[in-house]
Amino acid sequence: MRRAIFPGSFDPITLGHVDIINRALPLFDEIIIAIGVNSDKKYMFSLEERIQFIKENYKGEPKIKVETYTGLTTEYCEKVNANFILRGLRNPADFEFEKAIAQTNRKLSGIETIFLLTSANTAFISSSIVRDVHRHGGDISGFVPESVTKK
Template sequence: MKRAIFPGSFDPITLGHVDIVNRALPLFDEIIIAIGINSDKKYMFSLEERKHFIEKYYQNQPKIKVTTYHGLTTEYCKEIDVDFILRGLRNPADFEFEKAIAQTNRKLAQIETVFLLTSADTAFISSSIVRDVYRHGGDISGLVPPSVLEK
């Protein structure tokens, strides 16, 4: 069984994240969307809200599982027996940053990273942009899945 983890803070999940997950579904038997918990980070949405947004959106997709974890992603991968990390790339800066992490993960834990390029219509979306637009009362409906809009 080919299983992948798609780690992130998902504060909140965006249509860019959804694009990557949906396009990766044919590649894996299961995709675990794993919300990393970083006590040093200030989140706009609570862990429960972020998890709810994702679970509600993917409620009818049996190949998607949503979990939370603390610590290193590679340690969590070992704990749940996952061999692939799924990551999306929006631009060259993402590639350089993610490449270094992927090489480190392979060296330290023999875990492969699978990169998918974001679709052109979602490549500009990031959670930080969504939070900024939301914070200032802007319309985020074209940036996030409907489950986030219910908030």
């Protein structure tokens, strides 16, 4: 089985995340959207809300699972028998950052990272920008799936 994890905080899930996930669906038998839990990080949306946003967006899609994890991503991959880590790239800065992480992960565990370039219409979207717009009362509906805007 070709199983991938798509790790992140998803605070909140954005249309950029959705674009990467949807385009990766034909490539894998299963994609685990793995929400990393970091007790030192302050989140805008609770873990339960983030899980619900994703589950609601992918209800009816049997190839998607949503789970949480702590610790090293490579250890989580081993635990769930994932063969790949899925990551989206928006720009050259993302590439440099993600390349270093991918090389480290490969050195630690041999796991491969698969990169997909974000679509041009979502490449500018980031969770931090969405949080900032939301925090200041702006309309985030053009940046996130409906499961988030309903909240």
